[in-house]
Amino acid sequence: MIDLDDTSAIAKVDPDDFLGDVEAFPDQVREALDIGQGVDLPDLRPPSSVAVLGMGGSGISGDVLGVFLGPRSPVPSATVKGYELPAWVGEDTLVFATSYSGNTEETLTSYEQAVERGASVVAVTTGGELADRAELDGFPVVRIPPGLVPRAAMGYLAVPLIAVLGRIVGESYAAKVEELLPMLDEGSGSLGRKVPASENPAKRLAAKLVARIPFIYGTSGAGEVAAYRWKCQFNECSKVPAHHHSFPELNHNEVVGFKELTELTSSSVALVVLRRAGDHPRNDKRIDITLPLIEDEFALVEKVRSEAKGELASLFDLVYFGDFVATYLAIAQGVDPSPTEIISRVKSALAT
Numbered sequence: 072m073i074d075l076d077d078t079s080a081i082a083k084v085d086p087d088d089f090l091g092d093v094e095a096f097p098d099q100v101r102e103a104l105d106i107g108q109g110v111d112l113p114d115l116r117p118p119s120s121v122a123v124l125g126m127g128g129s130g131i132s133g134d135v136l137g138v139f140l141g142p143r144s145p146v147p148s149a150t151v152k153g154y155e156l157p158a159w160v161g162e163d164t165l166v167f168a169t170s171y172s173g174n175t176e177e178t179l180t181s182y183e184q185a186v187e188r189g190a191s192v193v194a195v196t197t198g199g200e201l202a203d204r205a206e207l208d209g210f211p212v213v214r215i216p217p218g219l220v221p222r223a224a225m226g227y228l229a230v231p232l233i234a235v236l237g238r239i240v241g242e243s244y245a246a247k248v249e250e251l252l253p254m255l256d257e258g259s260g261s262l263g264r265k266v267p268a269s270e271n272p273a274k275r276l277a278a279k280l281v282a283r284i285p286f287i288y289g290t291s292g293a294g295e296v297a298a299y300r301w302k303c304q305f306n307e308c309s310k311v312p313a314h315h316h317s318f319p320e321l322n323h324n325e326v327v328g329f330k331e332l333t334e335l336t337s338s339s340v341a342l343v344v345l346r347r348a349g350d351h352p353r354n355d356k357r358i359d360i361t362l363p364l365i366e367d368e369f370a371l372v373e374k375v376r377s378e379a380k381g382e383l384a385s386l387f388d389l390v391y392f393g394d395f396v397a398t399y400l401a402i403a404q405g406v407d408p409s410p411t412e413i414i415s416r417v418k419s420a421l422a423t
């Protein structure tokens with residue numbers, strides 16, 4: 072296992088400095104706010120619904136917007152992760168088409184449907200086909216900086232959506248993102264590579280997860296999106312299989328699934344439970360009842376708790392911690408967190 076306190080060993084395993092991008096996330100959020108506030112927008116009517124098109128590291132931006140809007144907005148929103156738009160997308164829908172590369176097939180396909188349906192579209196991308204088509208079609212393009220892998224660009228991809236929507240509906244949504252910055256700065260300072268494992272909970276959790284399959288449980292809303300992001304980061308950065316689910320739904324199915332294969336799960340599966348200060352009290356109770364019933368079926372059970380107030384803050388808090396854990400897990404295993412070769416191979420094969 073690579074020593075996570077050895078910065079020169081980290082640099083060898085992580086030649087593109089993915090960890091540096093994670094450490095710099097608060098600055099990315101600052102810049103993304105400026106980008107979202109500064110982009111030229113035509114006069115757009117407040118929408119009656121919002122759809123975010125995007126896959127993988129880009130599509131998570133729609134889930135973030137959904138968490139942000141969840142408790143405060145009468146306007147329904149959905150993330151479209153596929154080729155087909157739901158039937159309700161129409162002229163009164165605001166559609167954000169998000170693709171870091173600008174060349175993702177599913178997003179380009181659903182973008183064309185949004186154009187056909189007369190929706191108002193805003194593209195968020197570094198360029199590619201999406202920027203070309205949106206410019207040609209006369210839609211605003213939020214241009215974000217290139218040079219990252221998409222999942223390291225969550226700030227650039229998600230924050231402009233919140234800022235732009237705030238401008239369209241006349242609400243200071245950007246201020247809600249600004250409020251997150253002290254928390255993110257604190258996270259960057261306390262979880263970065265220079266903080267030794269003895270004082271760094273992200274390094275310590277990563278070390279415990281080496282050679283284990285992580286199962287991540289959250290709670291519906293921000294906790295569920297955070298658990299999904301953790302799972303995806305374990306897949307793409309750490310290159311391990313991972314699974315996520317959420318309370319209360321998992322109480323109605325998943326809890327039954329540990330009766331068989333106990334030998335396998337209790338030697339190889341690590342359960343990480345994401346808790347939030349804002350969790351529904353019934354979910355708190357559910358977790359307290361459920362864990363004693365299943366904890367023997369896991370190799371280890373870890374709890375991560377966010378004390379952040381509000382859905383968006385707890386989401387960013389948990390996601391940021393998870394991004395560090397997945398990156399450190401990659402490095403501890405001696406695995407470069409940046410490349411995602413199989414994703415590129417599938418895309419190339421589909422393009423021929």
Ligand code: PA5
Nearest residue numbers: 127128129170171172175221222
């Ligand atoms: O993290 C990744 O690289 C992927 O999940 C991509 O985000 C996904 O394949 C979609 O590509 P793009 O973000 O360029 O639209």
